[in-house]
Amino acid sequence: MKKTLPLFIALTVSLAGWFLVQAADDKKPAPLRILLVLGGCCHDYETQQTLLKVGIESRLNATVEIEYNPDKSTGATFPIYEKDNWAEGYDVVIHDECSASVTDPVYVKRILDAHRKGVPAVNLHCAMHSYRWGNIQEPVAAGADNAGWFEMLGIQSTGHGPQSPIAITYNDPTHPLTKGLANWTTVNEELYNNIQIFPGATPLAKGLQTQMPRPKKGEAPDPNAKGKEVEAVVVWTNLYGPDKTRIFSTTIGHNNETVADDRYLDLVTRGILWTTGKMGEDGTIADGVLK
8 A cells, every 4th residue: 555655646646737737728718710811913922821821820829721812813702702601710801812803792792791790800901902893083982882892991992102111100009909019111012092081990000101203104214303202091990880890901011021020910910809809998918819
């Protein structure tokens, strides 16, 4: 009996430790399930899908699932959107597609219905210039046939200037999403215009860019030309639909160097946390969410 007692005690302690570990694991929140949709015109989405997935998963207790279409046209579509319940099971969807000429109202409504019913969205860069038709150069009317995507985003944008650095200033540093984020200047990026800002949108940062006049085709640039300073909202939130689904958007993110920048990835990560309700009004993050 004396010989077996120490062994019994050791086994008891070991089992107790195992149960404590299991109990702690059971209390850990499940990883956020994130859908990243990307592809289409004008960007290196093949590289950026990895930059975003690695950047997000290294910061959050999250799994990023990718829906990527290598089609480099403005007509890129995504098979996942063909299902009515396409967003079921996801905590948030990141729209990073560039599909300006996809104008099927049924297809677009199917995407929007998921967000209208409560699935949060994070919209990056060219998502702002997707799924648009009609006279979009003028402010669309609320509820109009061509207003749906813009109403989800919260800001209507139709174009951008030449690529040059953008000075980003957070105009509401007290907002939980931007708390602690510092102003910064990007490498060459595209400043998207603001045609209108919808009532549910809250601008969080403005971008200031010096835009040089573009020479006419076949002409050399004027060495004496002076640039024009242009400003636009580049980061904002929106409350969408009857249940005020949380939406976060930034027009920044054209070039790989920007997407790989820690300041950009921190911003996108905080957008995910805010939209999914994992961020308190004081900017604190829920337990077990950060890596």
